[in-house]
Amino acid sequence: MGERKRIGVLTSGGDCAGLNPVIRSVVLRADTYGWEVLGIRQATHGLMSDPPQATVLNPKDMNPLLTAGGTMLGTTNKGNPFAFPMADGTLEDRSEEIIRGYHQLGLDAMIGVGGDGSMAILRKLAQQGNWNLVGIPKTIDNDVGVTERSVGFDTAMNIATEALDRLHFTAASHSRVIILEVMGRDAGHIAISAGIAGGANIVLIPEIPYSLDKVCAKLKERQEQGKTYSLIVVAEAVKSVGGEAITVTDGGGECRLGGVGQHLSEQICDRQVADTRVTVLGHVQRGGIPSPLDRLIGSAFGVAAVDLIAAGEFDRIVTWQNRKVVSVAIKDAIAHYRDVDPYGTLVKTARGLGIYLGD
CATH class of the missing domain: 3.40.50.450 (Rossmann fold)
Known part of the structure; x- marks a missing residue:
């Protein structure tokens, strides 16, 4: 032995x-x-x-x-x-x-x-x-x-997808725009994956710059087509309209990403585009079975x-x-940050399904 x-x-x-x-x-x-x-x-x-x-x-x-x-x-x-x-x-x-x-x-x-x-x-x-x-x-x-x-990623993505599954019904019942803010730090993997799996209409990720005017125009277009509600998924690292990171400070004085969902909601309401509500999953994505x-x-x-x-x-x-466990040098693994490829399969899939990505 x-x-x-x-x-x-x-x-x-x-x-x-x-x-x-x-x-x-x-x-x-x-x-x-x-x-x-x-x-x-x-x-x-x-x-x-x-x-x-x-x-x-x-x-x-x-x-x-x-x-x-x-x-x-x-x-x-x-x-x-x-x-x-x-x-x-x-x-x-x-x-x-x-x-x-x-x-x-x-x-x-x-x-x-x-x-x-x-x-x-x-x-x-x-x-x-x-x-x-x-x-x-x-x-x-x-x-x-x-x-x-x-x-940890798959469970977090499943939780975000389940949230979208539930939000469809309440959004439809009140003809609202509901914004779901998800975690992901500087990457949009949870947002784009859950957005596709959960049937979101608009997905905003930090890797693809967005225009709020175009997002509002897309919401109006859906309304004109008789689509009475919309679901937006936004990754926590998506910046404000002015290009600044949106953060919150906790009771211990630590500053972290969060609040972009509410920021978008206020901007959409100010333009009188739709009645909006915001759901922030937060640490729910980290917990559970x-x-x-x-x-x-x-x-x-x-x-x-x-x-x-x-x-x-x-x-x-x-x-x-490629469906195998392969070992690599730690220095090589952490040298390459893996965010969402704006030209990759997930983005192409989202666009092919008619999901609007804000650009």
């Missing part, structure tokens, strides 16, 4: 559906090698603690994780360890504390599950601290370069990541390409 190893697994960045199936897959595959898996709590914050916050993951406890949303290990998307915010307002490099935690646990390798930002940080820690690192891509935004699929596809992708990624460790292949990330 070979030398017994101890490997760590952590989830970093924003949560999403499919993380628990990844953890389950890592543990079950490692068990076939006779290895022990430690789950690191709260991402790198768990390694920063003294002693490190880690739990031995028992294969016998893994089955309920297949359908569980979120991450049993917890996660964080705050606090860059190389410039960590301290209580006095200063920034401190705490990378050595995290590196020490890895070695204190006696790990032979680490599997990091995260998006491009998390992967960049984990890779820097690994290089500095002599870690054996393997990555698994996860993000509802589906914007990690190279891979066609990231864990993972879709079968996210369970499948997460399981395949977990097995492949453990197999990379067995083969002694590190500084690599597993990806989904």
Whole structure:
């Protein structure tokens, strides 16, 4: 069976559906090698603690994780360890504390599950601290370069599509324009995919500039054709009419994307085009039971990541390409940002269906 190893697994960045199936897959595959898996709590914050916050993951406890949303290990998307915010307002490099935690646990390798930002940080820690690192891509935004699929995207897209399915009926009942604002950070993957699958009439994504006058003209055209209601999907990174990013500030003072749906609603109402309502899905897209596809992708990624460790292949990330799991260098995966191709299949499909993209 070979030398017994101890490997760590952590989830970093924003949560999403499919993380628990990844953890389950890592543990079950490692068990076939006779290895022990430690789950690191709260991402790198768990390694920063003294002693490190880690739990031995028992294969016998893994089955309920297949359908569980979120991450049993917890996660964080705050606090860059190389410039960590301290209580006095200063920034401190705490990378050595995290590196020490890895070695204190006696790990032979680490599997990091995260998006491009998390992967960049984990890779820097690994290089500095002599870690054996393997990555698994996860993000509802589906914007990690190279891979066609990231864990979490399918569930988020399904939730947005279901919202559209429901909004059709209330929009039709009141002859309204309903705007659905979805997440996606700087990419429009959720918006364009859900817009097609959910039968939206207008989809606005950050990759394609839009004209509000043309959007209003399209709404009027639909009214003149006897189409009494319209559904608009807008990605959160779509800018204002004036070209500025629209953001909201939370109770903790953090500024994040959000509010473009309400901005569009006000602009359309000001032009007296239609009665509008806005639905903002927000973190609903991150929660819930993972879709079968996210369970499948997460399981395949977990097995492949453990197999990379067995083969002694590190500084690599597993990806989904042409219906196969293929590993690539982490630096190559995060070097290429994957937004929506304005000339790609999804955009061509949307246009072919008569969905208006704002330009």
